[in-house]
């Protein structure tokens with residue numbers, strides 16, 4: 001490959017912008033958690049959305065539009081509720097204006113000052129791409145695990161770049177996870193993520209073919225990163241697995257049955273959001289099981305794109321419950337996939353066998 005083509009395919013700029021954009025948006029969500037009523041609204045599917053979700057989405061899209069004006073964006077939220085509710089709109093607008101990284105050169109990279117509250121609404125609605133298998137498309141989940149965010153549990157600010165339907169860059173900001181990779185899995189705020197000394201959680205990232213990394217989140221420029229890898233497993237019965245806190249998002253009964261058949265005796269760690277993908281990628285846990293609760297639920301690409309790449313680049317395998325790779329080419333949803341099974345490569349096949357036994361026995 002000619003040098004110029006190699007440089008063009010390394011995604012250095014995309015990764016840098018994505019990391020800084022997620023870091024700035026994560027700061028906004030932290031300030032909402034500490035200083036505000038969350039401004040929770042209920043969406044049409046009865047799930048919650050907060051001023052933090054809207055503000056984080058506006059900030060990330062503004063940064064992407066400044067740097068990559070021709071790219072498409074698939075984002076979870078839309079501005080409709082803000083157009084109808086001036087009080088919530090003004091609160092989000094204030095947050096967006098105030099959210100700045102402390103390092104001016106980092107802010108300069110992100111650029112794209114939002115000019116007015118109305119411009120902010122239009123920016124939020126730029127996340128309405130239909131997605132698909134062609135071209136450059138970013139997927140944004142401004143707060144994944146909104147229920148966890150409201151409870152003071154785990155949540156993640158998630159951003160991924162897909163090119164022709166393949167995830168090339170993935171970033172997860174997890175402000176409530178421990179900074180250090182070797183801390184055990186936690187359901188609540190990590191002991192060393194308390195915001196003292198400016199430490200507040202972790203930023204995971206991966207670029208296709210270049211491995212996965214983690215670094216401490218900061219309020220200014222990026223901190224130094226290091227490579228992360230899934231933990232090698234000798235005996236599957238010694239694995240720890242994580243699953244959703246919300247029983248409505250993943251069948252905890254099926255997970256318990258699968259774990260028991262695998263000989264796993266350690267209870268599951270329940271945590272919200274794509275923090276589960278980051279946690280197994282850094283070796284703090286081994287398996288992530290997401291087992292369908294309702295036959296009609298279709299997973300969304302923004303709930304999985306970044307985590308899928310980060311786990312695969314750390315040495316893992318991510319599939320649905322049938323063992324098929326997640327297909328990000330079909331639009332805003334993963335309509336061909338049911339559930340998610342993420343595990344180290346060497347044991348993934350065995351886990352899928354047992355998943356099929358347990359789920360097959362139900363029908």
Ligand SMILES: Nc1ncnc2c1ncn2[C@@H]1O[C@H](COP(=O)(O)O)[C@@H](OP(=O)(O)O)[C@H]1O
Nearest residue numbers: 143144145146147244246248249272273297303
């Ligand atoms: N019935 C269901 N089954 C699976 N996932 C669901 C679901 N209803 C909502 N979700 C998704 O579950 C995500 C949270 O996952 P987790 O349980 O791993 O924390 C939510 O993301 P948001 O919080 O971004 O809306 C939402 O998209």
Ligand SMILES: [Mg+2]
Nearest residue numbers: 047048076146
């Ligand atoms: Mg949501």
Ligand SMILES: [Mg+2]
Nearest residue numbers: 141144145303
């Ligand atoms: Mg989500």
Ligand SMILES: [Mg+2]
Nearest residue numbers: 076141143144
């Ligand atoms: Mg969300």
